[in-house]
Amino acid sequence: MSKQEFELYLSLLSRFLRLNAGQRSEISDELRDHLEERLDELTASGLSQEAAIRQALDEFGDAAELATHFTQLAHRRRRRILMRCTLASIAAASAVILISFAMWPADPGGNMVPRVVAQQPGAGRAGMGSGLGDVAAPESTRDPQREAVETKLATKIEELDFDDIPLNDALQDIADQIExxxxxxxxxxxxxxxNGDEPVTLKVNYTKLSAATAIELILERATGPGQLTYSIRDGLIYIQTTEASEDDLEIQVYNVRDILDGVKPITRTVYPGISGGMGGGSGGGFFQIEDDITASAVSMQLGGAAGGPGAGGGGGSAMGGMGSAIAAGLKPVTIEIPAGKVLIDVITGSTGGPWMDIDGDGGKIEEFDGLFVIRQTQKSHREIKQLLDTLRATAKEQPKKR
Amino acid sequence: MTEKFGPELMRGSLDLMVLSVLSAEPKYGYLIGQSLREASRGMIDVKAGTMYPLLHRLEDDKLIKCRWDDSTGRRRKWYELTAAGHRRLKQQATQWYEYSQCLMEMLKPILAVPPEPA
Known part of the structure; x- marks a missing residue:
């Protein structure tokens, strides 16, 4: 008796499910288990069989509606798989770019600075800022369709005047303006x-905002900061929750050779037999350490600045190894912490992330010969791009001497 | 006496509740509903029609994983937390704890007013 009613419901549900047979039967099996268990409990509590069946089914609600929920989930899953395929192809493209970069002749500026180099006193200050802005290499992986969208996003919005307009309509307005x-x-x-009805009030009179900024402002006005974000997918703008976007990490390759060149690694010049180190060149005004610290303190400071015990250890051993050379040649020695490590710290420290190394979950940066391979959300990639642009602009403004 | 919590009240926290009742041991759907009812002294009663899509979503998000058990005669789907699920639970638990503290502070003065005599 009970079986019949339940089977009727389950077959009805099954008919609404736009899923394959395997998925349909799994859902039926799971719900059948629930229904029968619930029936046992309800009858044990004194309900008649008939009433118990009705209640158990009522708790599931309308079969068609429930089926829609399950079907939507499956579609979301399918979209994700598609995304993952896209991600894999980006990764493959990045690998090709990496290899072709690796084949390039060495940069005349000399990117491959050894960690420990002997130098004349004060030589560390020379050559700062050299080659800044000379490199016009691709910023990241190229995708024409995506670039077209980025171009449209960069266009200025002619009119921005929303007074209590639902989120959906405000976005549609922007969509129409930039086509x-x-x-x-x-x-x-x-x-x-x-639900998309959240009201947006936004009026900009004198400043012409880019479409991208307008979208960000609209999302923030409607739902508060950090709730929603946009990304570019298959030639359209895709709005989703920030949380959901954190599952869709993208790999992009950044050529930061120009910045690394200008910044210079953190360096210390150390004289043998003297307990204080002398100041070496510091990078582009971004990173500095105090002078007049002892040799052992130098390695600790450097470790701290580079943000990792590994780097600190490296500094320390380099010092030890140099000790005998110093004693023999009495030449000043400069210790360098790779600028790449320092720049990675700047990026992870000043963008939202989340970053695996800081937050235990999220994106990662791998460095490879002046290229950063960064796995992050599109939102974070935008922040990174902006940060790098700012660094480049600031470096250009600075006079060559310090 | 008091009414059960409505869906709009539980909206942001239902995921977290489900993760938390799964944190100690694997459970199947029906058992999860029961645990929620027991843990809340009947205040939280999630409808089956809400629960199963939610479980499937958490499963898709890799926060929980499932295992089928055929030994009882009926096919039964057991759920348990994944490592990511444990992580998410811990993160959100802290956040929700702070959130509820804030809310309590805000509501304290309102509740402090003695109820008017009938």
Whole structure:
């Protein structure tokens, strides 16, 4: 008796599920288990068989609606698999770029500075800022479709005047102005209780904002800072929750050779037999350590600045190894912490992340010969790009002497 | 006496509740609902129609994983936390704890007003 009613419901549900047979039967099996267990409990509590069946089924609600939920989930899954394929192809493209970069002739500026070099006193200060801005290499992996969207996002919005307009409509307005589709992932938003009706009030009179900034402002006005974010997918703008976006990490390759060149590693010049070190060149005004510290303190400071015990250890051993050479030749020695390590710290420290190394979860940066291979969300990639641009601009403004 | 918590009240925290009842040991869907009811002294009663899509979503997000058990005669789907699930639970538990503390502070003065006599 009970079986019949339940089977009827399950087959009805199954008919609404736009899934394959295996998935359908798994869902049926799981729900059947629940229904029968619930029936036992309800009848044990004194309900009649008939009433218990009705209640057990009521708790599942409308079969068609429930089926929609399951189907939506499966579609979300399929989209993710698609995303992962895209990600894999980006990774493959990055690898090709990496290899072709590796084949390039060595940069005349000399990127491959050994960690420990003997130098004349004060030589560490020379050559700062050399080659800055000379390198016009690709910033990241190229994708024409995506670039087209980026170009549209960079266009200035003519008119921005929203007075209590629903989020959906505000975004549609921007979409119309730049002639680009904005797709709102409603099922992702609903998980956060955002339904698209949230009011947006935003009026900009004198400044012409870029479409990208306008979208960011609209999202923030509607749902508060950090709730929603946009990314570019298959030629359209995709709106989803920030949390959901953290599952979609992308690999991008950044050529930071110009910045690394200008910044210079952190260096210390050390004289044998004297307990105090002398100041070496410091990088582009970004990173400095105090002078007049003892040799052992130098390695500790450097370790701290480079943000890792590994780097500190490296500094220390380099010092030890140099000790005998110093004693023999009495030449000043400069210790260098690779600028790349320092720049990585600047990036992870000043962008939202999350970063695996800091937050235990999220993106990562790998350095390879002046290239940063960064795995992050699109939002973080935008922040990184902006940071690097700022670093480049600031470095250019600075006079060559310090 | 008091009404059960409505869905709009539980919206942001239901995931976390499910993860937390799974943190000690694996459970199947029905058992999860029961645990939620027991842990909340009947205040939290998640409808089956809400629970299963939620479980499937958590499974898709790799926060929980499942295992089928056929030994009882009925096919039963057991869920347990993944490493990511444990991590998420811990992160969000801290956040929710702080959130609820804030809310309590805010509501304290309101509740401190003695109820008006009927």
């Amino acid at each position: 680009l589709d904005i797709f709102i992932n409603h099922s992702s938003l609903e998980e956060e209780g955002i």
